[in-house]
Every structure is written in structure tokens, then in C-alpha cells.
Amino acid sequence: MDNSSQNQDRTATLWATSAYSSRGAFALLFIGAIVLRFTFYVVYNLFFHPLAKFPGPLLARASLLWRFWFSQSGRFHRVIEQQHSRYGPVFRVSPNELSFASATSWKSIYGHPPKGKSTLIKSEFYDMYGSGYDSLCIGSERDPQNHARMKKSLSPAFSTKALMEQEEIIQRCVDGFVEKIGHESKRETGINVSDWYEMIAFDILGEMAFGETFHCVENEEPHFWIELLTKHLFFITLIDNLRRVSLLFSIGRFLLxxxxxxxxxxxxxxxxxxxxxxxxxxxxxxxxxxNVVDKVKGGEVSQEELTAHASTLVIAGGETISTFLAATTFYLCKTPSAYHKLQNEIRNRYQSYQDIDAASALQLPYLQAVIQEGLRIFPPGSQGFPRTSPGVMIDNYWIPAGVSIIDPLISS
Structure with a gap:
């Protein structure tokens, strides 16, 4: 090989080495920038953020990782309860989010504000909750005036008088449920009452919202829509977590x-x-x-809004009712004395199953106590409903504007 060829090889090697070194240097620089940026982010959250004085798990105060992990695991409500036992009535869930746990904080966050004070608006979480429809609903509407309009349309249906008028609808579903449970309970293997409670809850809500049952109890299996709801709620939680980091949200909007x-x-x-x-x-x-159907037919409310309302009522009602029934049954079985006391009260009041109705059941004190206690120890929807602070005092703590706040039922 002549000198010219050797020089060319040497030059090519130098160029390759230089290019490799440049790429390596760029990669190191890029990684270093990310590490430095994350370090600044953590240091700021721990020591300089407006919420730095509030206690909480180190990972929760430093980053969003703590929140991401537990909210996606399905154990968020239990972990929140544990942290309140450790840190007291208020702690930091994530760098810009607080959880409160007191009767007074609940009223401050979710109640009507005093005259002249600002309302705590629903957080951006509800934008995820209302996805899939061209209209917002009672659950996803964040504007207080629009929410008040929707509430006015729906409230008459939830008065005691209105619910009593719907007793026949509910009773028909319950009769079918009792008959099926009586037959299924004869099996030596037993039954999963959680599944059956979910089926009867959705059958009732289907009748009351859409005017027709899902036929879950009749067919002895959950309707496909129940599984859809579970998947939908999982993705809502995932997207809500991703939206808190702009880069992840941008990637998520492309991939999800x-x-x-x-x-x-x-x-x-x-x-x-x-x-x-x-x-x-x-x-x-x-x-x-x-009432809303009449407004749709009269042109006051859009059909899409009615659809969003109906879907939300089935989701909110079906899941919460079935969760409450399953939890209360569990605790009654776990506490035989309470179970037998309730059993005796009901059997002493009614001669037969056909005698039971809503009006008389409301007069059974121990039954009402069991219902209230079930809601207290295992409230459905117990993870908390996020609100955004306008800059407000809660339990003698100043909460800066823009901070997300929750007050989980299970902790209050």
C-alpha cells in the first residue's frame, strides 16, 4: 500500500473517530441536560415551590412519580388515607396538589363560598372525564353558571317525591334480582355477590336513564358496556396523569x-x-x-347533552351503588352481631318479601344506620374530586392560585 492510500485510510479513520466522538459528546450533553433539568425541578419542588412547607412523602413532594404510581394502581384512595394518618389533615400529593381531610375543609372546597369569595372551579381532570361527546354534562362541566343550569334541569328527578314515583321501576328490577340470587345461592360453590350487585345496579340505572334495562341479571352476565366503562375510566386516569407533564401529554396525544x-x-x-x-x-x-327529555324535545337542550348526562348518570350511579352494596355486605358478614340485628329488625317489621317498600324501609332505624355506616367506612368515589384554588384560605392555610386540591371522602 502506497503512502497516499495510507494517508486516506488514516484520514477516514480520524473522521469516523471524530464523528463518533461528536455523537458521544452530544449524547452525554443531552443526558447531562436532562439530569440537570430534573435536578433543578426536584430542588425547586422541595425547597422553593409555594407548597414547600406542606408535609408529604419525599417522592410526592419532589415529583409526579408518587402520584402516577398509586393513582394507576387502583390503590390511590387507601394510600391517601394512610398518608393522612401519618401527616395529619393536609399533605402534599404531588408538587402542585394537596389533599385535605376535615369536615371544615370539605365545606370550604366543595360547598358554596361565602358572599364575595371565589368558587373553587373543577380541575382540568374533568376535561378528560367528558371526552367522547360533543357536549359537556353535569359531571364534566367546569363553568359554574352552565353547571347550575344543568343541575336545575336534573335536580327535580332526585327529589324524594320523584324517586318514590320511580319505585315501581326499581322494584321490578329488584324482584328479578332476588329470584336469580335465590336460585344461584343453592350452588355449593357459592356466588360472587360483587358481580351480581354490579349487574343489578346497571340494570336499574339503564331503566332510569335510558328507559330500558341492560338485561344483565336476566342473562346472568355483565353487559359489554360495563367492561367498556371500566376501560374508559382507566384511560381517563392515565390521560389525567399524562396531562400534568407537557412533553408526556404531547406524546400521549399522539400514541394513546x-x-x-x-x-x-x-x-x-x-x-x-x-x-x-x-x-x-x-x-x-x-x-x-x-325533565331533560322534555327540554330536548322543546329545543332548550341538545340531544348530545342529554346523551352525555345519561352516560354519566349510569357510570356514576352503577359503579357507586355496586361498590357500596358489596362493601356493606362484606362488613355485615364480618360483623355477625350487626348482621343479626339488621336481620331481626327487617323480619320483625315485614311478614313477607312482598310487604317491603321504600316508604316503610325508610322508617327502619337500624337499616338506616347500616347504610350510613357503610357509606362512612367505604364511600364509593373515595379518591377525591379535584378543584383548582383561586387563591383561598382553607383550615387556616393559604392555598395559592392554581394549586389542585382534593378532600377524599374516605379520609374526611
Whole structure:
């Protein structure tokens, strides 16, 4: 090999080495910048953030990782309760989020503010909750005035008088449930009452919101929509976590639709089909959406808003009712003395199953005590409903504007 060829090889090697070194240096610089940025982020959150004085787990005060992990695990409510036992009535859930746990804080966060004080608005979480529809609903509407309008339309359906008028609808579903449970309970293997409670809850809510049952109890299996709801709620939590980090949210908005759009569209599409049939129905019976249906037919409310309301009421009602029934049954079985006392009260009051009705059941003091205690020790929806501070005093703590606040039922 002549000198010219050797020089060319040497030059090529130098260029390759230089390029490799440049790429390596750039990679190190990039990684270093990320580490430095994260270090500044952690130091700021721990020592200079407006919420730095509030206690909480180190990882929760330093970053969003603590919140991400436990909220996606399904144990968020229990972990929150444990941390309140450790840190007291207020602690830091994430760098810009606080959890309170007192009767007075609950009123300050979710109650009507004193005259001249600002309302704590629902957080951006509710934007995720309302996805899939072209209209917001009673659950996802963040504007106080629009929410008040929706509440005015729906409230009459939840008065004691209105609910009593719907007793026949509920009783018909419950009769079918009792008959099925009586048959299934004869099996030596026993039954999973949680599944059955979920089925009866959704059957009742289907009747009351859409005007027709899901036929879960009749078919002895959950309706496919129940599984859709579970998936939908999981993705809502995931997207809510991702939105807190702009980079992750941008990536998530690109990737997640591949997984979520199918679930979301199937869920909302089924709701629209149900509402179409509800609007075409000429039945004179009243249910929880009768007042809104009349407004849709009169042009005051859009059909899409009605659909969003119906879907939300089924989700909120079905899951919470089944959770409450399962938890209360568990604690009654775990406490035989309470179980037998309740059993005796009911059997002494009624001669037969057919004698039971809502009006007389409301007069049973121990039954009402069991219901209240069940709601106290295992409240459904116990993870807390996030609100955004406008800059407000809560329990003698100044909460800066923009801070997210929750007050979980299970801790209050």
C-alpha cells in the first residue's frame, strides 16, 4: 500500500473517530441536560415551590412519580388515607396538589363560598372525564353558571317525591334480582355477590336513564358496556396523569388515540343509540331524565347533552351503588352481631318479601344506620374530586392560585 492510500485510510479513520466522538459528546450533553433539568425541578419542588412547607412523602413532594404510581394502581384512595394518618389533615400529593381531610375543609372546597369569595372551579381532570361527546354534562362541566343550569334541569328527578314515583321501576328490577340470587345461592360453590350487585345496579340505572334495562341479571352476565366503562375510566386516569407533564401529554396525544379512540367511540356510540330509542319512546312513565327529555324535545337542550348526562348518570350511579352494596355486605358478614340485628329488625317489621317498600324501609332505624355506616367506612368515589384554588384560605392555610386540591371522602 502506497503512502497516499495510507494517508486516506488514516484520514477516514480520524473522521469516523471524530464523528463518533461528536455523537458521544452530544449524547452525554443531552443526558447531562436532562439530569440537570430534573435536578433543578426536584430542588425547586422541595425547597422553593409555594407548597414547600406542606408535609408529604419525599417522592410526592419532589415529583409526579408518587402520584402516577398509586393513582394507576387502583390503590390511590387507601394510600391517601394512610398518608393522612401519618401527616395529619393536609399533605402534599404531588408538587402542585394537596389533599385535605376535615369536615371544615370539605365545606370550604366543595360547598358554596361565602358572599364575595371565589368558587373553587373543577380541575382540568374533568376535561378528560367528558371526552367522547360533543357536549359537556353535569359531571364534566367546569363553568359554574352552565353547571347550575344543568343541575336545575336534573335536580327535580332526585327529589324524594320523584324517586318514590320511580319505585315501581326499581322494584321490578329488584324482584328479578332476588329470584336469580335465590336460585344461584343453592350452588355449593357459592356466588360472587360483587358481580351480581354490579349487574343489578346497571340494570336499574339503564331503566332510569335510558328507559330500558341492560338485561344483565336476566342473562346472568355483565353487559359489554360495563367492561367498556371500566376501560374508559382507566384511560381517563392515565390521560389525567399524562396531562400534568407537557412533553408526556404531547406524546400521549399522539400514541394513546390508537388504544383509546375505539373504546371511547364504542362507549359514546352505544349511549347515543340508547338515547335515540329513549326519545322515540312514547311511554308515560317518569324516570330521572324525563325533565331533560322534555327540554330536548322543546329545543332548550341538545340531544348530545342529554346523551352525555345519561352516560354519566349510569357510570356514576352503577359503579357507586355496586361498590357500596358489596362493601356493606362484606362488613355485615364480618360483623355477625350487626348482621343479626339488621336481620331481626327487617323480619320483625315485614311478614313477607312482598310487604317491603321504600316508604316503610325508610322508617327502619337500624337499616338506616347500616347504610350510613357503610357509606362512612367505604364511600364509593373515595379518591377525591379535584378543584383548582383561586387563591383561598382553607383550615387556616393559604392555598395559592392554581394549586389542585382534593378532600377524599374516605379520609374526611
Amino acid at each position: 388515540p390508537r388504544f383509546t379512540v375505539g373504546v371511547r367511540d364504542k362507549h359514546s356510540g352505544y349511549s347515543r343509540a340508547k338515547v335515540d330509542r329513549r326519545l322515540q319512546s312514547v311511554s308515560p312513565r317518569k324516570d330521572i331524565l324525563t
